[in-house]
Amino acid sequence: MTLSPASTAGEIIEHLRTLGSEENVAGMARFGIETGTALGVSNVELRRIARRVRSDHARALELWKSDIREARILAAFTADPKALTREEARRWAADCDSWEVVDTIADLFLSARFEQALVTEFAADDREFVRRTAFAMIATAAVHLKEEPDATLLAWLPLIEAHAEDRRNYVKKAVNWALRQIGKRNAACHGPALALAQKLAASENRTARWTGRNAERELNGTQVRGRLGLRA
DSSP states (O other), rough: OOTTTTTHHEEEEEEEEHHHHHHHHHHHHHHOOOOOTTOOHHHHHHOOOOOHOOOOOOHHHHHHHOOOHHHHHHHHHOOOTTOOOHHHHHHHHHOOOOHHHHHHHHHHHHHOOHHHHHHHHHHHHHHHHHHHHHHHHHHHHHHHOOOOOOHHHHHHHHHHHTTTTOOOHHHHHHHHHHHHHHHHOOHHHHHHHHHHHHHTTTSSSSHEEEEEEEEHHHHTTHHHHHHHTTOO
């Protein structure tokens, strides 16, 4: 089947089914990806398909509703950030059951510039993957929102501290990721992030201590300090 910008959600899903691989599904599972609805199509191939079908927001919403792993990732790749609403973002975050899909939609939500509206809201939500979305957005913002004032990123450090004791695997890894990415952003962000990492490393809480020690080790590493022009 030849896909094009005119292809429907149904046609795209039919094409995805022809590309599926049980071997790929098994490989995804080894990385902790939820494979209950997975067809086994690689993200590299999904990127190729996204380039062929291009952006279509209404179609992206249909792809998402399919509940198929690959269709949902394609939905994130081909949704229009300018057309995406906050309510749609909330529904998508609530639907997630896999860290991989969360991290993909986090990038879309940043493109829609929803970080100020949704990061704090999502962090306060007790659902594991909704909360992960908040910290995935912070981590991604630290890397990609290069023109954003450092103050925006630093203002999220208290949020990281507040949820550093959440021991659920996909939350604690995202909290750690967010802290490390802020600290690696530049020299101005490094000091405050490292200070928080050191504070958490001294915590009596096991999860917070893991996050702090892991982040402190990376932020104090020769490679990071050298890239930021900091003394050893």
